[in-house]
Amino acid sequence: MHVHAKAIRYFDAIRRLGSIRAAARQLHVDPSAVNRQLLNLEEEIGEPLFDRLPKGLELTQAGEIFAQHVITVLQDEQRTQLELAKLQGMERGEVRVACAEGLNTDFLPNALETMMARHPGVRIQTFAHGSTQVGERVLNGDADIGVAFSLPPRAELRCLQAERFRLGAIMAPSHPLANKPSVELRECIGYPLILASPGVALHTLLEPFLAALPSSLPSLLHTDSIELMRQLAARGRGLAFHTRVGLDALLEDGRLVYKRLRDNVPVAQLGIYVRAERTLPPAIEVCAALLGEELRRYAGQEDLET
CATH class of the missing domain: 1.10.10.10 (Winged helix-like DNA-binding domain superfamily/Winged helix DNA-binding domain)
Structure with missing residues (x-):
């Protein structure tokens, strides 16, 4: 019609x-x-x-x-x-979800698995982008829901829900810092680093803190792929910085270790976004609610680890 x-x-x-x-x-x-x-x-x-x-x-x-x-x-x-x-x-419909790439390992699959089981008649399409591109997808009407880190406030975007997550250091279990309960940023820069490229939310969050440190950074790699960063860290090729979100599988398998940073480093805000003036169709509203449940689950883990 x-x-x-x-x-x-x-x-x-x-x-x-x-x-x-x-x-x-x-x-x-x-x-x-x-x-x-x-x-x-x-x-x-x-x-x-x-x-x-x-x-x-x-x-x-x-x-x-x-x-x-x-x-x-x-x-x-x-x-x-x-x-x-x-x-x-x-019950039918379509939901298009644009999501930050780093959420495709467990966050997004967890929410979409529930959506597909409860509402098999709904067609789902996903897009993986950097967080800035996620916001643009939603604004342009190419995606119904966006899930992204640290988007600046915009009148055209409505944030349905957001939670804050600390940055930590991720490394292989064999790394010299892996047995410490927490680490300082200054300790980390004594080892090879795998860093996010400019334009990635992690880079924007950490850049002022890394720039303030006196020594030059022994970075091995700059990448705009969060998955590549995690995989190289798990293989012992360097230390990277990441939130707790998206690491479930690697942590449970014992391939990766996450250590809290004791420094007063910024936190990353993970939010669920739609266009501000839009009235959501039922399928999109349900999918956004399930994404919100998964977001609250991760936020609960963050509280337990405080």
């Missing part, structure tokens, strides 16, 4: 794909039909919605404003369809 004008759907496809031809392929229509709808829409609005550039189409300022309206309209249509289906006794 499509209750809105073709022009809105065609505009949204062009916005996401950056090309009339690509939009036409996705919509299974002729490119001339897509172009005609766009021209009619621009004539009605009285402003060009895209800049025609050699590399593709980019939204103008008017296009950016109109895009926010279109995203809201299409998401509200999805909610209406699901609520109508619910009246007919049918």
Whole structure:
């Protein structure tokens, strides 16, 4: 069921794909039909919605404003369809979750396993990104829910729930610091380090503290992959910094050790986000609640370890 004008759907496809031809392929229509709808829409609005550039189409300022309206309209249509289906006794729908890469080991699988068992009719799609990209996915309407670390406050994003987690040092059980109950940041820099690259939330949190230390850092590797950082630390190739979240499997297998940092280092806030003005369809609301339960479980572990 499509209750809105073709022009809105065609505009949204062009916005996401950056090309009339690509939009036409996705919509299974002729490119001339897509172009005609766009021209009619621009004539009605009285402003060009895209800049025609050699590399593709980019939204103008008017296009950016109109895009926010279109995203809201299409998401509200999805909610209406699901609520109508619910009246007919049918549970169906789609949930798109954008999640920080480091949560794909156990946090996200735990929540989605429950969702899939309880609501098998709901289609789920996931995206793994850095935390900043997670927020952009939600704002652009490409994801319904975002789970990310340390996102700065934005009026366009609504945080459904957030918990705070300390940074610790992670290392192989054979590491010289592995038998200590806790460690100081100054102790850690005496060993090879595996550090997060700029742009990763962990790097942003630690950079002021590492920069204030007098000695140069003996880092072996900078990476934007949290999973690679964890795996190399578990193999004894260096020491890394991480929250307790996402380490369950490696800790339980005895492949990795997590040690609290005694320093006054910052904490990472892990939050669940949706677009601020959006009314959530039932399937998305349920999935967000299950992600919230998993977040509270990890927060409870943090309290026990205090």
